Amino acid sequence: MKILSQFGRGLRQAVRWVFREKPANQLLPFEEVRRSLEAVQERRLGYRVVPLDRIIGSVGRYKDFNAEFHVEEHLDRGRLSKVKDLMQREEPLPPVKLYKIGDAYFVLDGNHRIAAAKELDKEFVDAEVTECVVPIPFQVGDEEPKDAILDAEYRLFLQKTRLDRLRPRHPAIRFSTHGRYAVLLRHIEEHRYFQGIERKRAVSMDEAVISWYDTIWTPMVLLIEKHGILERFPGRTDGDLYIFVMNHRWMLSQEAGRDVGPEEAVLHFLVEGPCPAGV
Secondary structure, eight states, X not given: OHHHHHTSHHHHHHHHHHTOOOOTXXXXXXXXXXXXXXXXXXXXXXXXXXEGGGEEEESSOTTTBBTTOOBOTTSOTHHHHHHHHHHHTXXXXXXXXXXXXXXXXXXXXXXXXXXXXXXXXOOEEEEEEXXXXXXXXXXXXXXXXXXXXXXXXXXXXXXXXXXXXXXXXXXXXXXXXXXXXXXHHHHHHHHHHHHHHHXXXXXXXXXXXXXXXXXXXXXXXXXXXXXXXXXXXXXXXXXXXXXXXXXXXXXXXXXXXXXXOHHHHHHHHHHHXXXXXXX
């Protein structure tokens, strides 16, 4: 069945991400941001003086410090106290190592040094910087980092799909967390593949985008709105719920041994609630 192939394992994984709660005041995970913004190419920038307020995430310790680099309760503050003492005595410390994406920085090595510097009200830190090049302009500026990343992801999505040109009046597709536009791109590519089989010819990306938007995305979003599903999930978007309900549809189709349509999936979701396997 087409629905099983199109919205299978990727959707099940995606819905876990969409509904996985993260602390609001948490550092951003570097690898997730890098993957979302397709910042693959690296180049060494050497030693720089970096503003501390531009450091928004960490490579491996984003759960150990909050967004202000305060040590979380599960960690011993002993190491931080030692680093602070060295700084106060002006002992030499090695530069921290940072990744740079746009105008934002992520800590590769030196999380405690960053935390100590912030507690001592310092404004800058010496750092060895490696830049990860983003294929589109990306600046956090005074915006919330999460919002800036989501905006950049959406611009990447539009660049690849040309949805803003193919359907210029379409409402913006929004998500509450990063990484979801890549899921939509996979949906479109899979839809393109099956359209090619049905039409017995190569289907262009433009054709696939239009068909996906008109026959899959739009009907599902209209059903989500019609039945008031968004009201059950404050803080989520129609994009989040699209992925979740499509995952619900996929699991129902597996159990039923047939392609469960969008209306049936939505109505079943309203009765049964979120599938435990997807949360």
